[in-house]
Structures are given as C-alpha cells and as structure tokens.
Amino acid sequence: MLSHGRIRRVMAAEGPGAETEVDDPSRLAAWLAAEDLLQLVERGRHRIRECANGHCILHFFDTSQNGRRRWCSMAVCGNRAKVSRHYERTKRTG
Ligand SMILES: [Zn+2]
Structure with a gap:
C-alpha cells in the first residue's frame, strides 16, 4: 500500500508544508491509515495493544x-x- 503514495514537501507562501500524493484517489484512505500505523510503530511498537x-x-x-x-x-x-x-x-x- 505504501508504494502507492508519498508525502511531497512544499514551500508555500505561508511557509513549509507537505502534500500527500497517491496513484489513485481511491487509495487515499488506505494509504493514510498505513502511514498513521508507521508513525505509531515509530513512536512505540510496544504501546500498540489489544x-x-x-x-x-x-x-x-x-x-x-x-x-x-x-x-x-x-x-x-x-x-x-x-x-x-x-x-x-x-x-x-x-
Ligand atoms: Zn475494547
């Protein structure tokens, strides 16, 4: 799933930012969920519990x-x- 999207850094008039790009708009929700999971694993895999x-x-x-x-x-x-x-x-x- 992660290979179908990316975060592109941008410099806007308001300052630095980031835009999410996906190959197909129908993949956006799944890509964002996968990206959020990566962030939680980075913050602390042991804190993800049943x-x-x-x-x-x-x-x-x-x-x-x-x-x-x-x-x-x-x-x-x-x-x-x-x-x-x-x-x-x-x-x-x-
Ligand atoms: Zn419960």
Whole structure:
C-alpha cells in the first residue's frame, strides 16, 4: 500500500508544508491509515495493544504515563469490566 503514495514537501507562501500524493484517489484512505500505523510503530511498537476485553476486537495506542492502559475505551470496555466485577462481588456477598 505504501508504494502507492508519498508525502511531497512544499514551500508555500505561508511557509513549509507537505502534500500527500497517491496513484489513485481511491487509495487515499488506505494509504493514510498505513502511514498513521508507521508513525505509531515509530513512536512505540510496544504501546500498540489489544483491548483487555475478550469480546472486543479493537487495538489502541497507549499514551498513558505509566504505560498500563488496558481498554480501548474506559467509557465502553473499561466500564463493562467494572460493572461485571461489581456484579460478581454483589452476587457472592448476597
Ligand atoms: Zn475494547
């Protein structure tokens, strides 16, 4: 996919910039996704992780300071885990 596009540096009136060029406009979204993945791998391959929710297919880039994020989204998968733990606790205690 990456061979179907490139970033071309330009000097505009406003200053230096960059333009994305692709062989075929229908490849632009896929090329940008591949380019974004490269940037994440460069920033830290070990920070790309699977969500800890076994029913979730998403991966995320962990930007937390301690590098211990577990969920793709605290509002969705993190909350489900919290509710599930709470349910298990209350079921046991009665
Ligand atoms: Zn998830």
